[in-house]
Amino acid sequence: MQSIRNLSLKNTIEPPVKFLYNHNDQTFPGVISVDNRPLREQRGYDGEDFFFFHYPDPESVPVRKALFRDYCRVIVPVDGDLLFRVEGRTFPLQSWDVLLLTENDIAKADGDSGNTEYYEVGIKPAFLLKLSLPGNNLRTCFEQASESKRHVLRPEGEYLTRLQYCLDNLEKAYTGSEFGCKISSHAYLMLLLVWVNRCFAAGMDGIFPQDTEISRVVDYIDEHLADDLLIDRLAERFGFSKYTLMHRFKEQTGFAVHHYILQKRLRKIHALILKGYPFMEASARCGFSDYSCFVRAFTKYYGLSPRKYYERLKRQGRL
Numbered sequence: 001m002q003s004i005r006n007l008s009l010k011n012t013i014e015p016p017v018k019f020l021y022n023h024n025d026q027t028f029p030g031v032i033s034v035d036n037r038p039l040r041e042q043r044g045y046d047g048e049d050f051f052f053f054h055y056p057d058p059e060s061v062p063v064r065k066a067l068f069r070d071y072c073r074v075i076v077p078v079d080g081d082l083l084f085r086v087e088g089r090t091f092p093l094q095s096w097d098v099l100l101l102t103e104n105d106i107a108k109a110d111g112d113s114g115n116t117e118y119y120e121v122g123i124k125p126a127f128l129l130k131l132s133l134p135g136n137n138l139r140t141c142f143e144q145a146s147e148s149k150r151h152v153l154r155p156e157g158e159y160l161t162r163l164q165y166c167l168d169n170l171e172k173a174y175t176g177s178e179f180g181c182k183i184s185s186h187a188y189l190m191l192l193l194v195w196v197n198r199c200f201a202a203g204m205d206g207i208f209p210q211d212t213e214i215s216r217v218v219d220y221i222d223e224h225l226a227d228d229l230l231i232d233r234l235a236e237r238f239g240f241s242k243y244t245l246m247h248r249f250k251e252q253t254g255f256a257v258h259h260y261i262l263q264k265r266l267r268k269i270h271a272l273i274l275k276g277y278p279f280m281e282a283s284a285r286c287g288f289s290d291y292s293c294f295v296r297a298f299t300k301y302y303g304l305s306p307r308k309y310y311e312r313l314k315r316q317g318r319l
Contacts, residue, residue, distance in 0.1 A: 031177040049127035071122035075099040083110035085254035088218030098153040143202040166192035
């Protein structure tokens, strides 16, 4: 089994593809911008139901400082290790581990992970539900992984073999131009999600020791977003000096305390908006006492003002 987990696919796919996206049933190479990140990555994906990446060439991996928003994601390192910090916890991934992220999870790849070959699949939550059937909700593994903080699976045996089979064939279908490739890509995507859900249900998750004291701080922040979360008060509450809290928090989460709180508030507001809450009420529920401050923060984070973002959600049929 060790030989299977260490299997690299980087020599089986020619030519190496730096960046691919799908539009109107066609696949195009991405355009690298001046700061060496794909332009579409910087803007996010508004229209595609799902995307697929495979970085087989270490030299072609763009530097990424944040993951895509509005997608549930499956990330699988193939040859080498990846270090991810998710929701205030650290996950050093090994080859063929499976990282599960919802659209609301705060996640960040370690800056030294750029030379690792890996797959990444992103699926719109609405598309996940469209692919699902009663009693077979393909979003289940993402939701339960987020709720239980079990973000990483470590498949073995048939689960690992099926995972590799699905990813390999999904890539061929997603990047292909023959008749029926879109149908095939949807079929292999569904099959991949079925096996990921089965793997999660089988309890094949890895064990990752955490800094329990900082994890308590993170959990407190998550449960008190409406409160005044000053760093001084957090440090006093959990018995840290301000400097110690700031240092250890960033060491485990990858974010400064105030930056993590801001992202959590904005993601929570986003979730409330999708449930029908007005922006003003949602922002107040998540700790923004000044609506103008919220507008500036939201616009900077999502790239659109709340009003324009709301209009986009309506066009997409998400409201």
